[in-house]
Amino acid sequence: MSDKIRLASVGLGRWARVLARAARRSDIIELHSCFSRSEEACAAFMDGFQVPKSAASYEELLADPDVEGVIITTPNDTHRELVTQGLEAGKAVYTDKPIAQTLDDALAIKAAVYRTGGVFAVGHSARRLAGCRVMKEWIVDGTLGGVSLIEANFSNERGLELTPRTWRWYRSKTPGGPLIQLGVHHADNLQYLMGPVRSVSAHQRKLYTESEVPDATMAILEFESGALGYLGCGWASPGIYQIRVQGTKQNLIYDLDFTHWDESHEADQWSTLLSQAYGEQERSPVEMPPTDMFREQLEEFALAARGQADVEVDADAAIRALAVVHAAIASNDRGGQAVEIAELTTGA
Amino acid sequence: MSDKIRLASVGLGRWARVLARAARRSDIIELHSCFSRSEEACAAFMDGFQVPKSAASYEELLADPDVEGVIITTPNDTHRELVTQGLEAGKAVYTDKPIAQTLDDALAIKAAVYRTGGVFAVGHSARRLAGCRVMKEWIVDGTLGGVSLIEANFSNERGLELTPRTWRWYRSKTPGGPLIQLGVHHADNLQYLMGPVRSVSAHQRKLYTESEVPDATMAILEFESGALGYLGCGWASPGIYQIRVQGTKQNLIYDLDFTHWDESHEADQWSTLLSQAYGEQERSPVEMPPTDMFREQLEEFALAARGQADVEVDADAAIRALAVVHAAIASNDRGGQAVEIAELTTGA
Numbered sequence: 001m002s003d004k005i006r007l008a009s010v011g012l013g014r015w016a017r018v019l020a021r022a023a024r025r026s027d028i029i030e031l032h033s034c035f036s037r038s039e040e041a042c043a044a045f046m047d048g049f050q051v052p053k054s055a056a057s058y059e060e061l062l063a064d065p066d067v068e069g070v071i072i073t074t075p076n077d078t079h080r081e082l083v084t085q086g087l088e089a090g091k092a093v094y095t096d097k098p099i100a101q102t103l104d105d106a107l108a109i110k111a112a113v114y115r116t117g118g119v120f121a122v123g124h125s126a127r128r129l130a131g132c133r134v135m136k137e138w139i140v141d142g143t144l145g146g147v148s149l150i151e152a153n154f155s156n157e158r159g160l161e162l163t164p165r166t167w168r169w170y171r172s173k174t175p176g177g178p179l180i181q182l183g184v185h186h187a188d189n190l191q192y193l194m195g196p197v198r199s200v201s202a203h204q205r206k207l208y209t210e211s212e213v214p215d216a217t218m219a220i221l222e223f224e225s226g227a228l229g230y231l232g233c234g235w236a237s238p239g240i241y242q243i244r245v246q247g248t249k250q251n252l253i254y255d256l257d258f259t260h261w262d263e264s265h266e267a268d269q270w271s272t273l274l275s276q277a278y279g280e281q282e283r284s285p286v287e288m289p290p291t292d293m294f295r296e297q298l299e300e301f302a303l304a305a306r307g308q309a310d311v312e313v314d315a316d317a318a319i320r321a322l323a324v325v326h327a328a329i330a331s332n333d334r335g336g337q338a339v340e341i342a343e344l345t346t347g348a
Numbered sequence: 349m350s351d352k353i354r355l356a357s358v359g360l361g362r363w364a365r366v367l368a369r370a371a372r373r374s375d376i377i378e379l380h381s382c383f384s385r386s387e388e389a390c391a392a393f394m395d396g397f398q399v400p401k402s403a404a405s406y407e408e409l410l411a412d413p414d415v416e417g418v419i420i421t422t423p424n425d426t427h428r429e430l431v432t433q434g435l436e437a438g439k440a441v442y443t444d445k446p447i448a449q450t451l452d453d454a455l456a457i458k459a460a461v462y463r464t465g466g467v468f469a470v471g472h473s474a475r476r477l478a479g480c481r482v483m484k485e486w487i488v489d490g491t492l493g494g495v496s497l498i499e500a501n502f503s504n505e506r507g508l509e510l511t512p513r514t515w516r517w518y519r520s521k522t523p524g525g526p527l528i529q530l531g532v533h534h535a536d537n538l539q540y541l542m543g544p545v546r547s548v549s550a551h552q553r554k555l556y557t558e559s560e561v562p563d564a565t566m567a568i569l570e571f572e573s574g575a576l577g578y579l580g581c582g583w584a585s586p587g588i589y590q591i592r593v594q595g596t597k598q599n600l601i602y603d604l605d606f607t608h609w610d611e612s613h614e615a616d617q618w619s620t621l622l623s624q625a626y627g628e629q630e631r632s633p634v635e636m637p638p639t640d641m642f643r644e645q646l647e648e649f650a651l652a653a654r655g656q657a658d659v660e661v662d663a664d665a666a667i668r669a670l671a672v673v674h675a676a677i678a679s680n681d682r683g684g685q686a687v688e689i690a691e692l693t694t695g696a
Binding site for chain 2: 228244
């Protein structure tokens with residue numbers, strides 16, 4: 001057996017395959033086992049990614065001493081149970097964003113991490129895109145000067161294409177609609193860039209989708225630093241993925257064509273980062289060292305499973321992102337009144 | 349004497365000169381008289397723009413039977429008195445945006461317009477820029493489909509350069525800071541494009557300016573149509589002027605380098621309008637028939653003074669723009685709670 005770090009995939013849908021392709025780009029990861037309730041999905045996954053084993057149940061997978069960490073890509077409302085079970089079995093656990101559907105579930109996961117002392121990582125990969133990394137660098141090293149406003153938008157046409165056959169159609173499964181599916185990425189990006197959010201004021205509308213969820217959402221974020229953030233998420237228009245930071249010395253404007261997101265070793269090529277200096281209107285392209293967000297986060301997770309790395313996005317960071325989403329939903333329910341993050345995460 | 353329409357300029361600062369240059373590009377306007385408390389300013393204006401007369405007082409200017417309309421470019425808090433006097437003297441009156449500093453003043457102006465039956469126009473020129481005109485066309489003719497989100501930002505570095513010698517330094521003269529100076533343009537643009545705003549939720553911050561006014565403001569606008577709008581205005585970063593509209597069939601993204609704003613016959617050349625169709629990430633430039641916003645609005649005003657045209661931006665439209673600014677200020681004072689426009693404009 002090689003010395004590669006042995007991970008197992010749970011929930012073998014589209015996203016498991018995206019991550020499996022990233023794992024295959026890594027020299028240190030071996031996909032060693034897998035589990036899905038569908039036998040066909042197991043067989044196809046083993047075949048497609050040369051995975052040597054599959055387990056007949058999640059319990060069997062967790063009982064395999066060769067498995068060092070599990071990659072969970074099941075629906076959001078299953079995260080709590082699967083993550084907790086994995087941690088209690090002594091495995092390192094990776095789950096995709098959001099950490100969970102509800103803050104209750106997220107806090108229970110955090111408690112399990114503390115209780116077990118286990119390794120836990122959340123796939124908030126978007127902050128690892130080259131543009132976001134360079135923005136962070138320019139903020140931290142003072143190149144931007146003092147930041148007053150940061151605006152982000154992540155929108156696509158999904159709400160116009162939903163049918164009752166997908167879980168995203170239902171309010172109970174996708175509270176907030178595009179805000180929890182798309183917006184949670186920027187809720188993490190913005191706090192990665194600007195530090196914690198203190199409160200959120202938001203408005204949501206259901207305008208063109210036939211589903212149960214809103215397709216237009218706007219939120220204003222008050223950062224603890226004093227700066228203001230904006231988060232726009234729509235599910236009823238062509239796609240937008242943008243972050244714009246306004247500093248006293250420079251602005252930075254980042255745009256991504258997210259249709260290439262899945263192939264994360266190529267995603268940066270479909271992005272632009274423009275800088276605009278004080279007194280200038282002209283914007284100049286900023287060079288970005290290429291990244292491979294999915295590979296990087298899986299390698300970090302795998303190394304963390306062996307105690308050789310720290311996880312960047314842990315339960316706390318992921319809870320902060322989810323809390324912004326739920327604060328926005330609560331704010332909309334209160335007619336746009338600002339909702340304090342602390343109100344929702346007491347005990348966190 | 350030619351048959352040109354004879355207008356007079358009042359308040360002969362930088363903005364009067366911008367408009368005078370636009371008037372000179374017109375074949376139907378003659379700048380016939382002018383008034384400023386500074387004799388030097390009068391002399392320079394007459395000389396610079398071949399204006400045959402100047403008046404020793406505003407009253408004298410208004411008593412001149414040759415003057416058909418007056419162009420007021422004095423500070424915002426003087427508009428009420430000067431506009432009312434002009435209308436009562438039977439002159440057509442043009443004033444620059446905002447219509448007034450306070451809603452009380454604006455409502456008094458509106459009452460004077462009704463009382464006198466006079467012609468009154470406000471210089472909300474930005475909606476006349478080619479990009480805004482094309483956006484309006486695409487919204488009205490259905491090319492965009494249903495619009496759910498519209499976002500606008502107008503920011504510049506002014507707040508970092510203010511000194512106590514300018515009126516913009518003081519809260520009493522510039523309530524809301526960049527929101528009343530810059531944001532009021534978009535408050536008009538957005539309502540021009542999307543119809544009336546019903547309520548505003550806003551947050552303001554004073555972060556980097558040494559002046560008394562905020563330098564960071566964000567507002568969410570609820571339109572009566574149900575769509576959501578965002579308005580960001582900063583005074584502490586390099587300049588941004590953008591409007592982005594998200595429709596079910598198309599997005600439109602408009603950017604303007606506003607440093608060429610003053611030369612309005614060339615301003616469109618420094619702008620881009622990109623469209624993005626459903627299912628596409630690529631954005632394509634949209635052709636825009638050139639405009640000359642200052643010339644067009646002055647010609648419209650001049651013709652209206654003779655009963656040969658209607659004014660596009662009247663007291664009602666200008667009050668709607670100002671009300672968004674004041675609703676945002678009130679909302680910030682209430683911690684971001686949504687403020688209904690109707691609450692502020694009762695009686696309008």
